């Protein structure tokens with residue numbers, strides 16, 4: 001049971017370095033998404049969360065935002081049948097009220113079509129802000145008084161994921177050379193192993209993911225306890 005989360009960074013720089021518009025990098029980035037989704041189940045990953053669009057990404061030029069939204073839509077249209085064939089369940093996490101109604105309908109249709117698949121849970125984070133979700137969770141907790149610690153934890157999970165079923169992140173990967181979390185899965189990454197790679201997202205593929213998993217499996221995770229005696 002391994003949950004891997006990826007901050008897919010470097011599309012823009014990858015394209016600029018090749019004298020191409022940033023949007024070209026995003027299109028190639030969508031190919032990398034296909035590669036890692038295909039590779040994930042055989043690497044023992046059962047949940048894969050990809051940071052596709054942060055709530056702060058709305059600040060980008062409208063043309064770039066619109067290309068990204070079209071890519072999400074195209075991805076859902078072309079990939080849903082493949083996801084279904086490969087046992088992948090799709091879930092989109094984040095706000096939906098600012099997405100185009102057509103895209104929301106597509107998301108719901110893909111989620112419905114893949115609901116019973118169990119080989120891999122693919123979570124795409126779109127208009128996602130971990131802080132916003134935490135604030136929403138706290139508001140829900142304040143509204144429900146006299147909560148036990150356990151109930152509070154369940155309530156936080158529910159407020160942040162809808163059904164409270166998203167497991168903690170085991171391995172967080174960020175491509176593109178930066179070393180920050182950028183408001184992604186702050187609660188779920190409490191004990192995540194972190195891996196930062198200079199590889200730009202459009203160059204990232206199944207082999208890179210396999211390397212990352214091998215690195216992760218070589219680490220000793222203690223969750224605050226002392227090391228096991230050898």
Ligand code: FPP
Nearest residue numbers: 008009010011012013026029030052071075
């Ligand atoms: C960060 O690179 C990437 C994004 C903000 C968008 C991620 C989108 C994709 C990988 C493509 C489509 C996704 C799906 C699910 C089909 P950046 O633009 O910030 O790169 P930079 O740091 O080099 O500017």
